Amino acid sequence: MKIGIVLPATPGYSETFFTNKIKGLQEHGYTVVLFVNSDKHTISLPVKIIKAPNLSGNSGKVLLRSLLCLLKSFLFHFSATMRLFRLNANDKISFAKNIKIIIASSHIFSKKLDWLHFGFGTMAIDKENVAAAIQAKMAVSFRGFDHYVYPEKNKNCYQLLFSKKIQYHVLSEGMKADLIKKGIIETHIEKITPAIDMNLFEANLNTEKTTSLKIVSIARLHWIKGLDYTLEALALVKQKGIQFHYTIIGEGQEKERLQFLVHQLGLRNEVTFAGKLNPEEVKNVLQTAEIYLQYSHQEGFCNAVLEAQAMGKICIVSDADGLQENVIDTVTGFVVPKRNPLYLASKIMEVNRLSAIEKTVISVAAMERVKTFFNIENQKVAFIKFYEKN
């Protein structure tokens, strides 16, 4: 079977979801082709990568490139191009936009595929008819931002997509329920949660009481991760006289905002911005931690929380979307209401008061659950089933 996956960019080292998926499909004998806008990350897998035409920058160059793409599409892939044009016209897409869509999709025409799978909902916008044009089945994954945030700014952006009879992959029951509400038939939606390679994450139960509580988050420095609310909570923890050190692993555009907040909250000695670390360094930091925090406003599912649980860390997460399914409150960690620093602070202090045995019980339950339900092998099987049964 030949599967084409459409992504914004080649998956980076932290985007294990896609690399794992591709690996699993290849192991099963499938051929995978990646269609990307940017190939900035080098990918270690033997996979064919096809870049989308670059339609930004100098307008003269863009015009030339566009004309070339259009010419190539009509000369070498006439029937697919015409099919796309007709399908788009049937959907009342204007002539000019139709031509733009043909140009932007021209790199996909060259491959004969069984499935065309859009890795994010946003990638399928304006490409709703491309799979049908190349006579492939179509699948779309919703992963979080594309499902919860993008439509806030772009109302009705999925209206056309949702009118198509295609297959959807989502990360959580919550996302599945949302799609059903939008009128998607349940049997067309498959929940496949992210998964991790258990061999890479050794358990390290840190139940000894140390003088300073070690807390870690792995998160892009982006507003969606709720790090400002996390820091507000930690300021309250400090006020209660509890000594701690908080390390944030990750880079991002909100660095200045968060650094200033740390300064305003008087947490300069308690907070470290570790920046982007390689997987080995991440593991080292996690190993010494007692509590892992993920207080996001929105989260599709969150691999980092799975990894922290696999390493036996006590996770305190917000109740944002997929996180509620990632952690079972009071059994495998703690789930607290989002956007509520006061509540988060009291939960951190509560966890700090737990006995070593109580902590171990939670850690073990989390590790067992991750091992059983979020194992990479399960995920590989689930994806093969996804393509074979539909």
Added chain:
Amino acid sequence: MYPKKIAVYSGSIPSTTFIERMIEGLASNGYKVSLFGLQLKKKNYSKNVKVYSYSNQLSKLYILLKYTLLLSLFKASDKKKLDVIIANKKNNATLHKIKYYPVLYHKPDVFHLQWAKSLEDWIWLQEFGVKIILSLRGTHITISPIANATLASKYKQLFPKVDAFHSVSNSVSNEAKQYGANPAKTKVIYSGLNPEKMPFMINTSENKSLKILSIGRSHWVKGYSYALEACALLKKDNFDFQYTIIGADKEEELLFQRAQLDLESQVYFEKSIPFETIINKIHQADILLLSSVEEGIANVVLEAMALGTIVISTNCGGMDEVITDGQNGFLVPIRNPKAMADKIKNVASLSENEKKDIKTTARKTIENQHDFDSKIHEMSALYNSVLEN
């Protein structure tokens, strides 16, 4: 006696409303004002203002050729000296020539730099006898150097060289002290408003639901996310209100937060609008809310106070230099949605007379402390002080 030439440099032309007002104020007080930099859009200035700007590639080329020729012909030794300075800079020499040559040729007496971050770019002017005055404004002083250690050490190295500082508030000048801004060379000159252009109007028409307004660019420093949290608390208490933010439309974070807090029927985001329309919007609002985590002194607060709209502001930066809580407006602690929501409810419950008193006192504060003409005279005195030395 007035100095011949003052260059007011912000990097772009036109600049922010308040800098533009200062430029016109100086020009109408007899100063010859020169503006250099990138022309963002066309603007007609009065005859005392001369613009030496560039916009597209062609105009940059023209500027480069024109001033290379003029400097070579009439100021060859200065050009040679500047070329050595440019050669020692790491980045693009041609771009530096386009920026620097016109300034060297027209050589102002005072180069009044509006933003601290570009001080490193212009300190060379002192070698040609030009006095440098630096305005200490907002985030360049209060935030950027805190998050950026390299910038902080640049400031520490360069601030002691500056001839004089203009600070927008006492709080900013206090902050700048740690980077070596000499208090003896620093003059706090508040923003000035022209009271005639700011009609005071007491809005007694009862809005059905309380109208709260914020105005300002979409930036985290404005603390809008705290304002939205406050709105969520108001809604929870069934308080009837409408909150509008002008200048923050299409901001993903706020759109998402509004949806997540279920505030779509109470909170509206609008794009920036011209100043004349803003006056109208402020007049119509019951409360002007400033939710910032840091400010020099927010100009929009001064405008609202002049126009007769009650201000609730976070107690950040220099805001307490304008507002005395409960007298001419209200102050709440920063990053505290609960306090913000409570204060909004308090203000809503004031009697018409109490509101009128606050509005009238606010107007007087602006007339006494922020009168445009006296601010221009203070600026003029600052220019004279460096030229006399």
